[in-house]
Amino acid sequence: MDQKLADLISLGLTRPSPVIILVEQQLFENIGMVARAMANFGLGELRLVKPRDGWSVSSTLPKGAHQAASGAVPVLEAAKLFDDVRAATADMNRVYATTARERDQMKQVLTPGEAMPQMAARIATGERVGILFGRERTGLENAEIGMSNAIITFPVNPVFSSLNLAQAVLLIGYEWMKHARNDAVPYTRETDVAPARQATLLSFFDFLDAELDKAGHFPADKRDIMSRNLRDILQRREMSEQDVRSLRGAISALVRRNS
Amino acid sequence: MDQKLADLISLGLTRPSPVIILVEQQLFENIGMVARAMANFGLGELRLVKPRDGWSVSSTLPKGAHQAASGAVPVLEAAKLFDDVRAATADMNRVYATTARERDQMKQVLTPGEAMPQMAARIATGERVGILFGRERTGLENAEIGMSNAIITFPVNPVFSSLNLAQAVLLIGYEWMKHARNDAVPYTRETDVAPARQATLLSFFDFLDAELDKAGHFPADKRDIMSRNLRDILQRREMSEQDVRSLRGAISALVRRNS
Numbered sequence: 148m149d150q151k152l153a154d155l156i157s158l159g160l161t162r163p164s165p166v167i168i169l170v171e172q173q174l175f176e177n178i179g180m181v182a183r184a185m186a187n188f189g190l191g192e193l194r195l196v197k198p199r200d201g202w203s204v205s206s207t208l209p210k211g212a213h214q215a216a217s218g219a220v221p222v223l224e225a226a227k228l229f230d231d232v233r234a235a236t237a238d239m240n241r242v243y244a245t246t247a248r249e250r251d252q253m254k255q256v257l258t259p260g261e262a263m264p265q266m267a268a269r270i271a272t273g274e275r276v277g278i279l280f281g282r283e284r285t286g287l288e289n290a291e292i293g294m295s296n297a298i299i300t301f302p303v304n305p306v307f308s309s310l311n312l313a314q315a316v317l318l319i320g321y322e323w324m325k326h327a328r329n330d331a332v333p334y335t336r337e338t339d340v341a342p343a344r345q346a347t348l349l350s351f352f353d354f355l356d357a358e359l360d361k362a363g364h365f366p367a368d369k370r371d372i373m374s375r376n377l378r379d380i381l382q383r384r385e386m387s388e389q390d391v392r393s394l395r396g397a398i399s400a401l402v403r404r405n406s
Numbered sequence: 407m408d409q410k411l412a413d414l415i416s417l418g419l420t421r422p423s424p425v426i427i428l429v430e431q432q433l434f435e436n437i438g439m440v441a442r443a444m445a446n447f448g449l450g451e452l453r454l455v456k457p458r459d460g461w462s463v464s465s466t467l468p469k470g471a472h473q474a475a476s477g478a479v480p481v482l483e484a485a486k487l488f489d490d491v492r493a494a495t496a497d498m499n500r501v502y503a504t505t506a507r508e509r510d511q512m513k514q515v516l517t518p519g520e521a522m523p524q525m526a527a528r529i530a531t532g533e534r535v536g537i538l539f540g541r542e543r544t545g546l547e548n549a550e551i552g553m554s555n556a557i558i559t560f561p562v563n564p565v566f567s568s569l570n571l572a573q574a575v576l577l578i579g580y581e582w583m584k585h586a587r588n589d590a591v592p593y594t595r596e597t598d599v600a601p602a603r604q605a606t607l608l609s610f611f612d613f614l615d616a617e618l619d620k621a622g623h624f625p626a627d628k629r630d631i632m633s634r635n636l637r638d639i640l641q642r643r644e645m646s647e648q649d650v651r652s653l654r655g656a657i658s659a660l661v662r663r664n665s
Binding site for chain 1: 417443517566569573580622632640642657660
């Protein structure tokens, strides 16, 4: 197998996903940081339109890009180089242009969160979807935005917006992964443990009441409400069998002391 | 008006929002980049727990932090310094711990997107919500996570996850801004009573530990895990100030008996 492909597979980056297209980036470091942001969120396909300082797809990667990419070098190694946006998007079924400023173009403007369901739906049917990111300082040209089907913009603080390129790609990737995974967390959660059976709980509550009775904790006229209140507090915890045992053990220890 | 406040207002950073709490950061640059990520998404309140190289709230800001913050310097200037997580969260009603790895703690695990509706709803009712971010390399300690009500984790590529601190804060801010912009947040509170402040809870936990120590409940080699486990059980669903008083009263009664 092609080594580049094998490397991408090992990073879990070969599933169909939006293609990130960087237009005339000035700094290799930024290209590297984009690759790293992509790998974090399962995006493996990168296209470069005329980086200012060139790019070589055959020989070694530019050092600055390599370092900034950290472990995401396979994304850089698999990157494809193009002369202009037209060529870079030729095989795409749908192209989104990212831009921070309002543009005088009659296009749909979406947030990353709004764009993602339609991207995912298209990709699921085999379509190719690309997202354009412009130059560090000046962004995309109007003609480049004109070649896109829709605009993506980021819901930033209107008085302070200084997202850099890698951050913008990061947010796209984050929404992509959220959508692809349905917002699932990568590890197990509280609800995997079954709640204690009611018998265990009620027995524990009876035990607690009895001990508090012996300790004279309940004024006669308030016993019911105070007891119920304690049960409420403890019941709200959705305790497992083990939880109840732990708590009962602690209470027993306190009770046994000095007795 | 206070100049610091005026600066925050001019950046649109004074609306109630989650408090970002950085624990023992090593590099000033990272603190600066966090401030910038915060300002991008309308988060203005930053707390620092013992940055490795110190911090001065009265004199000039560390240079590295100042530069990395770019225009978000007002966030740094308004940052508050604390000795430990306990002090930094004392006035919080709810604390979230961010962590990349699975922790052996029985806490709810949420993505930023899942956490945000509940955060927003709580903040809207005047509660104070804090989010803990750990050290660059080692993250949060188990005891620090133990002081939190829930865990936030990021849905990253399981084979390649290298989110840095500022990126993690960026994603939190992004979700915050997304939610803050939606006027309707459909969320019904479990109870209408505000959760106890963190100071009340931690003081209760200390009291419980001390009594269980006196009662000889903890085997020396299992003290930490048993204590943390009890805190988890009690912290899993929030208790109000009144709840904590009720429980503390009951425990005190058990302890006083026969002594």
